[in-house]
Amino acid sequence: MTLRRVVHFAAIFLLLAVASVVSLQAQAPTRVASYPQVESTGVDNLDLLHHIQHRQVEQRAASRNQHRVALHKKQVARARAAREARAAQQNVQPSVSRETGGIPAIWAAMAQCEAGGNWASNTGNGYYGGLQFTMGSWTSYGGTGVPQSASASVQIMVARRILTTGYGKYPPQGVNAWPVCGPRVGLQPGD
16 A cells, blocks of 8 residues: 555545544534643654554564564474484484394395495496495595495494584585485485
């Protein structure tokens, strides 16, 4: 609504109010009453209207800000709950199967998917070991030597850094580090 329209409506409202007062005075019994004289404050209707509009804008802004704060609090609470769930999941010991030689079942399934279960895999495709590390990932996340020569437990240690904890300046990559086999076998951060 434009300012011109608001002023127009305010003027109509004032005219109707004056007409109502005149009508009420005509119907009321005549009585002489003395009312104290009020001095003019110098504020005209336009200033009053401007003040009202300004307050409405401030109230809408405050309402939007309250909504943003509430939304932020919800997002923080969700993130905290997700972190707590991941922390609780990390404290659970992974299942270990006798068929996998004491290797956690999820990592045995990952090695089976990635390299046919061969922890010493080196097919010449630029990926090495049972979990198919690149040499860059292997060394960045604390692996020494070459992945295919490391034991399964050392490969799993480096893989957990890549998956969940990160290492030094390198953040965790999550399941994205194994885009095909990770989701296929149900790999989750904390495994």
